Amino acid sequence: MEHLAWFGWIPINEFLAFSYYNSYVVSMIPPLTIIAESPWDVLPAGIYPATMTEVEQSFGYNHHRKALFQGLLEGSAALAKAGCKTVYLDGSFVTGKPRPCDYDACWDPAGVSGDLLDPVFLDFSNGRSSQKQRFVGEFFPSSMRSGAAPFVEFFQVEKHSGKKKGILSISIAADALVLRRLG
Template sequence: MIPTLVLLPGSPWPVLPPGIHAAGLADVSAAFATNAWRRSLYDGLVDACGRLHRAGCPTVYLDGSYVSGKPKPGDYDACWDPSGVDPAKLDPVFLNFQNGRAAQKAAFKGEFFPSSMMCADVGKAFVEFFQRDRFTGIQKGIIAIPLTADPLLSGKVQP
């Protein structure tokens, strides 16, 4: 379940409360795909999650202004758990970080990093880095999307 967003002193818009909050893709849609632009970003996320799921990825962690109260986020940020991923089935775009991850943004309208990859700017793995507000440094939350159990990816429901 996605909790109610909270205000952090010094942050320009509400964010998720601290923690890793498990939610399915349908929950993400209900909470954040609230207008045509946000729906377009969500559609890119679903496409990327499907590709990662087919490669064996168990979980995607969703972050960025998309999972905040920002009225028009530019994109979303995500990291994916590499455990169990078959490199032969992984779309190479997920490992293409050139030109500010332009290929990822073109394909999915968002950016993806392996969750265990170190963010050079702060010396922490992306799954940890994503749990800090970029404006204040205060701890905030992210969403964990368990791909193996998501009905949307198993074909049981339509987006």
């Protein structure tokens, strides 16, 4: 039997099995980029898949942001319970702004059961105050329009410069943190 002397007497087949283990975690969220006329760095143009864990690690870096993240997680769990599969995340929460006021999200209505959907997700009265009070952020159906564009497209325009920017796509139906929240 072959052994590796420099590791002591470890059989080579055990060493090879051990050596293929990879403990690196790679985030699919790209680094923020500068857009002229934007007060904060933003995601580069595109829609980037992310897990809630990646969102928390990338954007939940202070007490205030952690509170916003908990609201996003709670809202996403309520949407997943109704059959929603995807949430798109935008707003100053996914920028370089140190203390964002809230986050903006839109959810894909495909497969959502109206009977299971919490009515708060369709209450846009008083500046969406009921959503902000409960989730510390706002949720819009992705197909709902803001002006000429559906929210999922509207979210990809930086409001100060009018230039393209990125958003995150979270598959909440399969997300470990969301599923854990559902119990």
